[in-house]
Amino acid sequence: MISSNFSLLMSVYKNDNPGFLRMALNSVYNQSICPKEIILVQDGPIPLSLSKVINDFAFKNRNIISLIFPVNHGLGYALRKGSQYVSTEWLARMDADDINLPNRFELQINYLKKHPETVLLGGQICEFKNDYCKILSRRLVPVDSKQISEFIKWRNPFNHVTVMIKVKAIREAGNYQNIGGFEDYDLWNRMIVRGYAFHNLPDDLVLVRVGDGMYERRGGIKYFQRYIKLKSNSKKLGIINRKEKIISDTIMMFNIIIPKKMRAFLYNRILRH
Structure with missing residues (x-):
């Protein structure tokens, strides 16, 4: 396991599944390249079962930074506040029930080293319901900036849970806002008009649980x-x-x-x- 200079931002709330959260965090620490820090936002009160998972990982790994909100504010607020605690140049996203494929961060870091102009980098996802070995579908998004600029008119051109974003660009664009279900899409809109370079890898990066x-x-x-x-x-x-x-x-x-x-x-x- 190699640590690199990026952070992972994740939000957890009361209805998240403790077993799924454990799998999600395991998929982070089993990466070929791991984040320098994990900003884990507890968005409102959570049950003891979820707290135990977080505490177990925090005890074993000193790079977890927990932010605890006494009331639930929603994903946009949680990500906006969480991003303010990021100490690295880059921020990676995932949700509390996702599973990163083992080389996700390595693929992204390698691309960003070769293309330093890029400020937002995503990839493809595979969707599953109960068994992550049984893939139901894939959500494919366009790869280059030109395709992304056209696609964004009609659909979200990034799989949010796959992205790595330059933190400075997030802040310059006004950060995440509270548009429930569209927090990410809204941010991409505000970023794209600033002329930033975007890209999606053609690789599958994350297994996403659907229901x-x-x-x-x-x-x-x-x-x-x-x-x-x-x-x-x-x-x-x-x-x-x-x-x-x-x-x-x-x-x-x-x-x-x-x-x-x-x-x-x-x-x-x-x-x-």
């Missing part, structure tokens, strides 16, 4: 309202025009009114590989 809850979260009036806010911001930034916003809003309106099973079917057949 029925994912399709429930991507429906409903509140989700639609947050999406409208996201796209309104995109239009103000000049990323999309009026016609593109109307098309985006119409597609999302259809998405939220269809039944969950149909939404799951469309996601898996159209938006996944």
